[in-house]
Amino acid sequence: MPGIVIVDLGTGNLRSVSRAAAHVCGGGDGDNGAVCVSAEPRVIAAAAHLILPGQGALGAWIERLNANPDLRAAVLGRLRAGPVLGICLGLQALYARSEENGGLPGLGLLDGSVKHFAAAHRRRCNGDGDGDGDGNSNSDGDNAAAGKTHAANPARLKIPHMGWNRVRRVREHPLWHGIEDGARFYFVHSYYVDAGARDEVAGESDYGVTFTAAAARANLFATQFHPEKSQQSGLRLLHNFVNWNGE
Amino acid sequence: MTLAKRIIPCLDVDRGRVVKGVQFVDIVDAGDPVEAARRYDAQGADEIAFLDITASSDARDTLVHVVEEVAGEVFIPLTVGGGIRALDDIHKLLRAGADKVSINTAAVARPELISEASAHFGSQCIVVALDAKRRGGDGAGDGAGDGNSNGAGDGDGNGDGDGDGDDAGDSGWEIHTHGGRQPTGIDAVEWAARMVELGAGELLVTSMDRDGTRDGFDLALTARIAEAVSVPVIASGGVGNLRHLADGILDGRADAVLAASIFHFGEYTVQQAKQYMASQGIEVRL
Numbered sequence: 001m002p003g004i005v006i007v008d009l010g011t012g013n014l015r016s017v018s019r020a021a022a023h024v025c026g027g028g029d030g031d032n033g034a035v036c037v038s039a040e041p042r043v044i045a046a047a048a049h050l051i052l053p054g055q056g057a058l059g060a061w062i063e064r065l066n067a068n069p070d071l072r073a074a075v076l077g078r079l080r081a082g083p084v085l086g087i088c089l090g091l092q093a094l095y096a097r098s099e100e101n102g103g104l105p106g107l108g109l110l111d112g113s114v115k116h117f118a119a120a121h122r123r124r125c126n127g128d129g130d131g132d133g134d135g136n137s138n139s140d141g142d143n144a145a146a147g148k149t150h151a152a153n154p155a156r157l158k159i160p161h162m163g164w165n166r167v168r169r170v171r172e173h174p175l176w177h178g179i180e181d182g183a184r185f186y187f188v189h190s191y192y193v194d195a196g197a198r199d200e201v202a203g204e205s206d207y208g209v210t211f212t213a214a215a216a217r218a219n220l221f222a223t224q225f226h227p228e229k230s231q232q233s234g235l236r237l238l239h240n241f242v243n244w245n246g247e
Numbered sequence: 248m249t250l251a252k253r254i255i256p257c258l259d260v261d262r263g264r265v266v267k268g269v270q271f272v273d274i275v276d277a278g279d280p281v282e283a284a285r286r287y288d289a290q291g292a293d294e295i296a297f298l299d300i301t302a303s304s305d306a307r308d309t310l311v312h313v314v315e316e317v318a319g320e321v322f323i324p325l326t327v328g329g330g331i332r333a334l335d336d337i338h339k340l341l342r343a344g345a346d347k348v349s350i351n352t353a354a355v356a357r358p359e360l361i362s363e364a365s366a367h368f369g370s371q372c373i374v375v376a377l378d379a380k381r382r383g384g385d386g387a388g389d390g391a392g393d394g395n396s397n398g399a400g401d402g403d404g405n406g407d408g409d410g411d412g413d414d415a416g417d418s419g420w421e422i423h424t425h426g427g428r429q430p431t432g433i434d435a436v437e438w439a440a441r442m443v444e445l446g447a448g449e450l451l452v453t454s455m456d457r458d459g460t461r462d463g464f465d466l467a468l469t470a471r472i473a474e475a476v477s478v479p480v481i482a483s484g485g486v487g488n489l490r491h492l493a494d495g496i497l498d499g500r501a502d503a504v505l506a507a508s509i510f511h512f513g514e515y516t517v518q519q520a521k522q523y524m525a526s527q528g529i530e531v532r533l
Contacts, residue, residue: 013372015344019319056369118477158479158502160371160448164251164293164532184251184532186324188371188448206249229324229346231288 004242005047007075007090008039009054009064017053017087020228024239041074049242050078052222054089058100058114058191061089079109079220083246085175085238086222088189091215094222095193110215110222111196117159120192120209157208160190167203167213167225175214175221175240176202183233185213185225193224219246251532252496253293253503254520255326255481256510258283261300263309270513281316287510288321290517293532295321296349296451296505299329300426311343318344328376328451337364341372349374349451352424355431358445365446374481375447378427379420379435379468380455420468427455439472450476451505454484461487461508469499481505489515489523496529 004021006014014037021035038044052075054061065072078084079094086094098104098114106114169181192211195201202221203214214223221241227234259266264278269286276282284295295317299310307330314327327340328349337348354361354375365373420435439450452472454465464482473480482501486492486509495504509515521531 013341013344013346015342016318016322016346019344020322023320023322055371159477160479161250162371162449162479163253163502166249188324190371229322231322235322 003048004035004051005043005049006035006037006051006053007044008037009061010039013055014053016226016228017051020235020238021051021242024235024242039068039071041070044071044074044078047078048082049244050082050084051087051241052079052084052090052093053087054093055188056089058089058092058098058106059104062093062104062106065093076107079107081219081246083241083244084220084222085227085241086215086220087226087228088224091212091222091224092191092193094215094220098191100191109220110200110217112200112212113194113196114191115194116191117157117161117208118190121157121159124208160188161192161207162188164230165205165207165213165225167205170201170203171199171216173202173214173216173221174244175216175237177236177240179233179236179240185223185227185230185233187213187225189224249530251293251530252501252524253481254492254517254524254531255294255296255503255505256287256292256517257296257298257483257505257507259298259300259507260310260313260329261302262306263313266300267507267511269511280313281320284317284321284325287517288323291521291532292323292517293503294324294326294346296326296328298349299327301330311339314340314343314345326374328374333360334364334367337368337372341368345372347372347374347449349376351376351378354442355422355424355433358441361442361445361447365448370446370448373447374449374451375439375442376451376453377435377439377442377472378423378453378455379465380423380427380430381465381468382417382419382421418471420471423455427458435468436471436475439476443476443478447478449479449481451481451483452501457485458483460485463487463491464495464499464501464504466494466499469495469501473500473502479503489520492520493524493527493529496524497527 006017018035018037092114093106094110095106095112095114096108099116164184165187166182167185195212200215200217201212202216204210205213227237260280265280265283269277269283287295301307324346326347327345331348331350332353340348418434418436422431422433422435422438452469454468457465463485469482479502481503482495482499483505486506492504495501524531
């Protein structure tokens with residue numbers, strides 16, 4: 001039975017995740033190095049290390065999970081014990097509620113909700129007394145003076161949040177081992193986690209609003225960013241995961 | 248603001264081999280896309296783009312194998328474009344390890360492909376590539392330079408805020424397909440907005456007037472589109488030096504800059520480009 005199992009809900013680039021996991025197993029310690037992508041409840045239930053990835057729409061992801069009760073039961077069972085790494089939707093799905101599609105129910109294992117960047121950016125803009133984001137962004141006509149001004153203007157923030165952003169350590173965790181505080185990871189998402197319990201936040205980032213970049217509770221660790229696409233820092237995090245016992 | 252602006256080296260691939268020549272000092276096989284990708288990754292590239300320029304469709308599957316191989320050892324995002332016509336082409340590339348696909352001609356031929364693709368795979372992996380050319384042909388005044396085009400960029404930005412309706416239809420740039428050879432009559436800014444509406448997660452904007460000239464991006468074009476859409480914009484076409492890359496961000500208002508020849512011919516490394524951009528106050532991943 002493979003040690004590392006990647007749950008296949010048919011979204012995202014699972015190949016990248018499995019390749020990166022296999023790459024960090026090359027060193028050989030901890031696991032037997034076998035990685036598989038599976039939607040088979042028996043395989044998922046028996047996984048030594050479970051990775052829950054996902055990209056795109058959370059609604060479709062949850063629907064696919066719910067459409068297969070045996071799979072859902074296996075995933076939920078496995079989330080209760082043994083090391084789990086959630087990636088992107090695999091983070092968002094752990095919370096109870098999402099703004100997507102007017103209030104989608106998640107798995108409810110962590111405390112908080114999933115929100116859209118656009119709403120957060122609008123709230124910031126309204127603080128300037130300028131309801132119209134566009135009007136605001138036009139005011140920086142003197143662009144010779146600066147990248148900084150318009151980069152800092154929330155009205156100009158593009159969605160999705162795409163690219164390399166800094167992750168601030170909120171608390172220590174075995175998965176951060178050997179990664180510097182403030183290291184950059186690759187993100188691509190339009191919804192973000194607004195955590196309800198501070199002690200479940202492992203790392204955070206800023207994009208017009210401060211959001212949860214990594215969450216941790218007991219055997220669960222989940223990232224909004226993509227470790228499989230985050231070069232050295234990401235590979236280090238995956239390496240730490242496959243060598244983690246979930247405690 | 249801590250999100251870094253991205254530098255994306257682009258590799259043109261024909262029948263599975265890099266063309267235009269990549270000249271790294273100690274590279275064994277300059278035509279091997281895997282080796283080139285590995286080198287750009289080591290230099291700190293934020294993403295790598297592959298553009299398949301293979302003319303015959305039967306040789307296209309070679310790129311899938313290239314992507315597979317690169318994805319096995321380069322752990323940064325990979326964007327692959329060229330000749331994508333259908334959902335099945337996208338599926339193959341994503342399954343091989345591409346993170347995003349860029350679609351150009353097929354989007355013009357059948358715009359619904361973009362909505363179908365984003366519904367199916369998620370808009371985060373659908374990049375629409377726009378090849379735009381100034382109307383009126385000779386591009387007079389281009390050479391007058393960056394100062395000039397900056398002014399135009401700002402003016403346009405203001406116009407947009409007031410109402411897209413007025414100027415939609417004639418921004419001054421027209422979409423071309425088939426590598427820039429075929430005019431479509433479609434206005435570039437209007438097209439950009441429509442593609443985002445249909446689900447494009449990012450736009451790759453190439454100036455056909457500047458591509459290959461090494462005179463710098465068409466900053467007015469880039470700024471105009473960056474102002475008009477809510478998604479990230481990649482500036483492309485015309486980079487000849489590091490100043491041009493910084494201009495693309497500061498004046499072109501792009502979120503990422505793409506370049507081929509300045510990196511291929513070993514004039515600059517990606518690392519040097521980033522250091523220069525950082526010296527200009529641009530947030531980069533060093």
